[in-house]
Amino acid sequence: MRHEDKLPVLLQTALSDPRQTGAQPVAPAWRAGTDMDRARQQGRGRAGVAAGAVALPTDGLPRDPLARRITALHFPTLAMDRYLRHRDRMGNPVPDDLPLALAVDGPHGPILHATNRAARLAGMRLGERVVDMRALCPDLQVEFADIAGDRAMLARLMLWCRRWCPWTALDGETGLVMDSTGSDHLWGGEAAMLRDIEEKFALMGLSCDLAIAPTHGAAWALSRHGGLRETCHGPELAQRMAPLPVAALRLAPDTVLLLQRLGLKTVGDLAAVPRRALARRFARAPLGQNPLMRLDQMMGRLAEPVQSPDDPPRFAVQSRLPEPVIDPDPHLPALAQELCAGLAAEGMGARRVTLTLYRTDGEVAALSVATARASRDAAHLLGLFEGRLERLDPGFGFDLITLEASVVEALDMVQTRIDGHVDGETELARLIDRLSARFGADRITRPALKDSHIPERRERWQSAMVPAAGTLAPPRRPRPLRLLDPPEEIRVLYAVPEGPPVQFTWRRLAHKVTRFAGPERIAPEWWADRPSARLRDYYRIETQHGRRYWLYREGLAGDGRGGPPRWFLHGVFA
């Protein structure tokens, strides 16, 4: 709808004299392929369309339940592949012969979650405890698995897989499922499509098992328990499924065990059992523990459409300029207005906005700004780019400008006050945005308090872009106003080794201690520190000039953790 509205204006601008339009902003257009537009016209998402296609026969004929083609993808070593890829990118690749495992927390200590090839060859088994496996293989290297990161990666891959067919969905923790009905001919047939998918994933460093079958259940079973890139058609479905083990039915492990104890080892065995007997035995079992329903899903007697989630909303506008410009400034306000209007129509606000400038010679420059709170105020978003556009090299000029809200959040309408003032929180968030855009988000910080005895660990300064953390009770003993980071070593004269200092030299100046309070002993945190960490005895002292400092002695003489104790100046009191 938007495209048609803007097209005449664009054409008109393009046809007029470029010298006159040099400073005139060109009307921005929405980037092609915004699914937002389509969704608005249709009024329902993809899941609805997919479900309708399966459930409703359009021409009144009985539906062939095995007419669809479902592709199942299984990533057997997703966590390890991702970790190895990460190490490669960090420039620290894992040697092939090093046994490596990823662990997750279990009820009795960490257990193995993923292993690499060397570890598998050394006999490491998944689900075993790390200590047991270390006993077998002492040089096993163990890292902690990032389960949430793996899940997020799989969700991104799910969206990326829409390059092959439009309906894709997550399938468990390590799988994807795609409804590729009618899409395979675009890739030269099913076999060629499967090869293409496998190749693309292999280039990313991910190994995957693939299969195509008429139902989700059959495709799942073939991808996990079948051959290489197997395809199966409706007529031979029952025959192909018969030799597969019952674990291929997507059943819970205890149900699989039960079936094996009953002597039903394969799908064929289960299919041979009278239907009535199975229905009576598993009448109240939920889907994951009900072999009959799973069997029906596999054979197409029970519909199981691919529930594909909608594309995330994408907000991007562009200005295609009739003539290259050196200074993109005059074109930005119109782009920002259009983007913010689109965001407002969907009830969203931008957390991150990316401006991309395409040069005539093919170079691309991108600038990105972030906001502390979701915003759709065009003037504010534009202000964040202020002063950063000058640093771009225009070369022979830019001919395409795009502005994209790359991270968006829901943002409700807020009533402004009658005198036009914005509320305090918004004003503060905008100040943080402006400062972050200029100095970098890591320079604008707020204290994040952590319950710790060690003074420098108690407060960590974290970016003000994330919401403020909670508060802690103030410590009972006096604390200095300033902390030196790191503490500076001083040379100290003392009467007794465990006593307070009498005189110390700091920054080449001698200070005489007139009064002192302490010591206050702070022991190392054994759960976070190295075993050789030493305790600290803090003294609050006053010098002959009236200045008050916070000193500490690290360790005790003869505590067996290093040489004689060293002294440090850590803080300054008011």
Place this chain on the structure above:
Amino acid sequence: MRCAPPAPKTAAQLLSDRATDTVGAADSPTLTEIFAENASDGGPLGFLLAQIDPACGPVLWISDRLSRQESGRLCIAGLPRPLEVIAVDVNRPLDVLWAMEQGLGCGVLGAVVGEIWGDPPQLDFTATKRLALRAEAHGVAAWLIRRAANPNLSAARKRWRVASLAALPDPDDSRAPGAPLWQATLFRSRWGAPGDWVARPTAQGGLHLDHRVEADAALPRAAEH
């Protein structure tokens, strides 16, 4: 509770305000400079924090690299009153001035504090005048902490020089330092007479100024060692 941000005033309004109401003007938020006698002294900081009211809103705390390196970072556990702090760590004194100007335009802030090391050429009369006018227009107090600096030409409305004095005796421990005392010299003031005081924080965290003679008479001095 937050103070409501007042509407920005025009220059003419400000002039007439100052001409008619000199008493009120002395207390209204403005630009104040505090010079530290010694760069590693914590006294000027305590003197400043005693004058910031946490109820007025969060504090934007901007420091340049040398200040952080030489005199450390703010420690939240040691603040006399709980204060919401947003720290801005920049490298150059020029960035401190820019960030202060941005912060002074935001009426919800309680105060904007800038720490500048030495005498950078950018911190001249014009720069301080801009800060002072902006602070007065938006009603946000601006504070400059100057370390290792000379009091050159500046438009700051109040200029203090602060040093630590030997603390009061601790009532519980005769060998320990108690509540702090500071020597505060107001050597330039737009709306009041300059003077020399002995300052100390009150029990509520505010500031109490005594003349030196009174302080000597009223407060028992610490035993000389």
